[in-house]
Amino acid sequence: MFRGLARIQQTFFDAHMIAHVMPTLLRVGLPNTILLAVLASLIGMVVGLAIATGLLARPAVVRLACRVYVDILRGLPHILTIYLIGQGLPIAGLSLFGNDTYAYAALSIGLIEGAYMAEIFRAGLQSVERGQIEAARTLGMTRWQTMRDIILPQGIRRVLPPLTGQFILVIKGTALVFLLGLTSSQREIFSIAQDSAINNANLSPLTAAGILYLALTVPMTYAVNAWERRLRGERQGGRTDV
Amino acid sequence: MSDAANGVAVRFEQVTKRYGATEVLSEISLDVRRGSTTCIIGPSGSGKSTLLRCTNLLARPDEGRVLIDGVDITGPGTDVDAMRARVGMVFQHFHLFSHLDVMDNVTLALRRVRRMAREEAEARAVAQLRAVGLEGLERRRPAELSGGQQQRVAIARALAMEPAVMLFDEATSALDPELVKGILNVMRDLALSGMTMLVVTHEMRFAREVAGEVVFMDRGRIVETGAPDRLFDHPGTARLQQFLDQVL
Numbered sequence: 001m002f003r004g005l006a007r008i009q010q011t012f013f014d015a016h017m018i019a020h021v022m023p024t025l026l027r028v029g030l031p032n033t034i035l036l037a038v039l040a041s042l043i044g045m046v047v048g049l050a051i052a053t054g055l056l057a058r059p060a061v062v063r064l065a066c067r068v069y070v071d072i073l074r075g076l077p078h079i080l081t082i083y084l085i086g087q088g089l090p091i092a093g094l095s096l097f098g099n100d101t102y103a104y105a106a107l108s109i110g111l112i113e114g115a116y117m118a119e120i121f122r123a124g125l126q127s128v129e130r131g132q133i134e135a136a137r138t139l140g141m142t143r144w145q146t147m148r149d150i151i152l153p154q155g156i157r158r159v160l161p162p163l164t165g166q167f168i169l170v171i172k173g174t175a176l177v178f179l180l181g182l183t184s185s186q187r188e189i190f191s192i193a194q195d196s197a198i199n200n201a202n203l204s205p206l207t208a209a210g211i212l213y214l215a216l217t218v219p220m221t222y223a224v225n226a227w228e229r230r231l232r233g234e235r236q237g238g239r240t241d242v
Numbered sequence: 243m244s245d246a247a248n249g250v251a252v253r254f255e256q257v258t259k260r261y262g263a264t265e266v267l268s269e270i271s272l273d274v275r276r277g278s279t280t281c282i283i284g285p286s287g288s289g290k291s292t293l294l295r296c297t298n299l300l301a302r303p304d305e306g307r308v309l310i311d312g313v314d315i316t317g318p319g320t321d322v323d324a325m326r327a328r329v330g331m332v333f334q335h336f337h338l339f340s341h342l343d344v345m346d347n348v349t350l351a352l353r354r355v356r357r358m359a360r361e362e363a364e365a366r367a368v369a370q371l372r373a374v375g376l377e378g379l380e381r382r383r384p385a386e387l388s389g390g391q392q393q394r395v396a397i398a399r400a401l402a403m404e405p406a407v408m409l410f411d412e413a414t415s416a417l418d419p420e421l422v423k424g425i426l427n428v429m430r431d432l433a434l435s436g437m438t439m440l441v442v443t444h445e446m447r448f449a450r451e452v453a454g455e456v457v458f459m460d461r462g463r464i465v466e467t468g469a470p471d472r473l474f475d476h477p478g479t480a481r482l483q484q485f486l487d488q489v490l
Contacts, residue, residue: 129340131333132339134337135339135399138300140323140325
């Protein structure tokens with residue numbers, strides 16, 4: 001019994017091992033994870049907003065094309081998409097970023113996130129009161145002007161909390177880019193932990209990575225929830241305690 | 243003689259509108275004279291609002307034509323946005339842009355549609371807001387205003403575009419009783435100033451005092467039209483008599 005516990009402790013919670021890998025995780029892994037997540041989210045937001053606008057566009061072809069994009073990228077395992085885009089593009093000769101694996105990693109996650117964020121944006125754009133759209137059109141504003149001046153500003157404001165929630169998922173999603181093979185200084189949290197785990201035949205580095213991920217995601221999750229509660233209160237014109 | 247010359251601002255010709263199998267407007271023909279106020283009354287579901295919405299193509303007629311100043315706006319190739327910029331509309335529920343303050347609510351279309359510089363648009367907005375009795379509220383958000391104030395902003399927003407015709411779709415129905423009178427006064431002043439107005443309303447007193455012509459609609463048809471005194475004092479149909487008994 002005691003020996004079993006000791007083995008579990010050694011395998012997952014070897015303090016020496018964790019202390020050994022933690023500096024690299026903090027110095028190299030953490031900035032890379034955050035940078036990747038930010039880059040991918042920026043790409044995701046631009047793509048997502050464009051696709052969301054397309055999902056609500058008048059021409060049926062545009063709507064269909066955007067729907068297909070969303071369905072495919074949300075329907076595939078992320079690991080498959082990352083592989084297809086991150087490895088596939090350079091192999092197919094579409095070396096947009098030369099040999100910079102990092103850029104392909106950000107692009108592939110960004111394109112996936114674009115599909116998820118498109119649905120978030122779409123919900124926000126559709127939540128804008130129909131009457132305000134009619135009022136804008138009645139004043140002679142074009143569909144595009146109405147979109148830019150009335151629907152987008154209100155719709156985007158309402159989806160800021162769910163978008164931030166999606167950013168938390170992106171942070172976790174960056175772990176998958178290890179399979180594109182990053183150079184030593186480009187490695188994010190998971191890659192470093194995995195390399196170390198293999199080299200030392202011990203899983204404690206992965207535990208260390210887990211601690212870092214939780215330190216990032218859990219506080220953000222609570223912050224987003226609080227933010228959402230506050231926005232909901234504002235929209236109902238006051239706070240309630242029930 | 244053309245409409246533009248004979249003083250007809252809005253002409254409906256045999257306008258029919260269906261939603262699915264339901265015919266909400268059946269062959270409506272009506273002339274609205276320039277500078278006059280026409281009030282449309284009738285029970286709910288009679289097609290009043292739909293007729294109003296056909297005037298600026300928020301609803302598109304399935305058959306028939308709508309002409310504004312003699313120009314067929316239902317024909318192909320009509321610049322609908324340009325037409326709408328000349329037809330102001332005020333809604334039951336105001337529909338102010340909730341993310342913009344009062345000033346931007348009034349100036350947005352001036353800047354975007356009329357391509358006016360901000361200073362010029364704001365000068366016009368200030369004058370328009372003063373005309374509807376709203377001074378000093380330029381930087382408030384719609385949520386910080388009473389219903390009556392919001393409706394005044396909506397009226398100022400429409401008037402700032404200097405429309406040829408104003409449409410009012412039950413503009414006082416969503417207001418608290420004590421705020422109704424103020425809005426009706428604004429509308430009366432506007433009518434007296436010579437604006438062409440098409441007003442869907444349940445305010446029979448307003449219709450009697452301000453309207454040049456009253457139109458009674460029921461089940462998608464115009465049942466009776468005439469001068470307010472004639473319609474209210476000597477209804478020509480049992481249906482109108484019945485309606486007036488219920489509302490007066």
